[in-house]
Amino acid sequence: MPRRLGDIGEFGVIARIERIAERVQGRSVELGIGDDAAVLRPPPGERLLVSTDALVENVHFRWATQAPVTVGRRALAANLSDLAAMGGRPLGFVLALAAPPSLPVATLDGVARGLTAEARRYACPLVGGNVTRAQRTSLTLTVLGAARPGRILTRSGTRVGDRILVTGSLGAVALEVARGGRVRRVPRPRIEAGRALARLPKVGGCIDVSDGLEADLGHLLAAGSGGPLAAELEQARIPVPRGFKAACRRAGLDPERLALQGGEDYELLFTLRPAAPAARELTRRLGVPVTEIGRVTRRQRGRQASAAPGWRHF
């Protein structure tokens, strides 16, 4: 019989969570996990960034198709991606774990390994936690970051005439999910690219692609200024991974739809004024491939900014 959370008790679970914290140190952490609150020294003169996100069993992941280590890695990657989209760097995170007593200890250990791996890679230590019983497992993370004032990206700021660009490629996670097989891919939050972008002048708005290009572009346009905005996208320019179209066709899937509507790629989607550097120069400065995929227009009366919704939760 595998050992289960019910066998090791609440304090056994807490001890395992605390091990994540022990394995990654943070310069800003004065008092880490284990007290009523963590104590951080925020970098002087900088702004504090805060974002929260949850992964829920059978909604965002299934144990049948995702290894526990992947669930752990994706949980932190998704949160770090929100920091990336603001141009921030990580200071630390807190974890609220809810799980049934029947969850195997090995599963918790896998999740903890995944969280630790991402925490180490992005220098984002666990500074606090909470453990509770629940019917289904969920991981709710709140990530803290820092950025210098004036070096913060937001969703707002897009105008008519702006160019639309995206980092990396889109659709790989959606393809894995649509195939119904194991989900192995853990997108990289674009922390360094976001920070580099925040140093550039002539940026409009920025968002990370979590709900899908179409839906997140809709958020970016809705937060823009100068009247209702729309976008002209050049479908053929939307960057997809090597071999993506052939893999989609083999699986009987529509590659254009997956690239447009598939979520969780965690690439940065942003707008730039026309006079900003070209995509090739941005690729150099951001350290990741950057592709220009369209431009912002004025929305025609009676037309929608973006045609199809992404994944909605209710």
Next chain:
Amino acid sequence: MPRRLGDIGEFGVIARIERIAERVQGRSVELGIGDDAAVLRPPPGERLLVSTDALVENVHFRWATQAPVTVGRRALAANLSDLAAMGGRPLGFVLALAAPPSLPVATLDGVARGLTAEARRYACPLVGGNVTRAQRTSLTLTVLGAARPGRILTRSGTRVGDRILVTGSLGAVALEVARGGRVRRVPRPRIEAGRALARLPKVGGCIDVSDGLEADLGHLLAAGSGGPLAAELEQARIPVPRGFKAACRRAGLDPERLALQGGEDYELLFTLRPAAPAARELTRRLGVPVTEIGRVTRRQRGRQASAAPGWRHF
């Protein structure tokens, strides 16, 4: 038919969460809810405090016995109590809401009213949120606070010979819960008392009573220094509300046990060096009743620091 979350959709739910944010402003908030992350200006020279806590349906509350407004109030009060135990003051909080599509909109509105009421009372604005579908409702909050360096209370620092004190009274929530009737009581997080205590010299350790006096005293002793610690409590001095013993007896309940083991009172439990001010003087300085209930001793070999566990989650 009552309207349900499934009827108003994810963006309808988000709009209701955003209304909580609109109703309470915060001086430290530069960019509130609605972007990938919130942007805060941490008070210069101060330390940042971070704590996370979750309320899960059928584990921490039941809709049958708690009004939605009470669930909302208690969720924020519990988190603020963690700040209080550190001597901090609130800067803001983020909310991760998980709920089934079948949840009535009126229930969500009640929870939101409760959160708003506490947020306003303690000047703790909602700065970010996340909404997801789940089988059961849960509210996971992360609260941010600030405190000046050297004015931070921790669990550690208790020594042999320290006096043990507690604010307010214990057992009222446990009595409500044990009776099985409606839970109406919302304990007040002791923010001001915690700040006043943090200004005093000769404080040992501090914790808030969330799991019950006995269990939380155990945490305080375990985090102390100078060898294994134990406590001598004067049971008769443990402060209970007016009429508590009679009410317990009428309900066939043991008042001593409820006062010792009942949780969620959110009073401050702390230790002081012998030379620190007397309880009467502390009552004046902290602005709440303070009672001395015992003292810290060296633990005898083979004896436990505290006899009975509080509420454990696995």
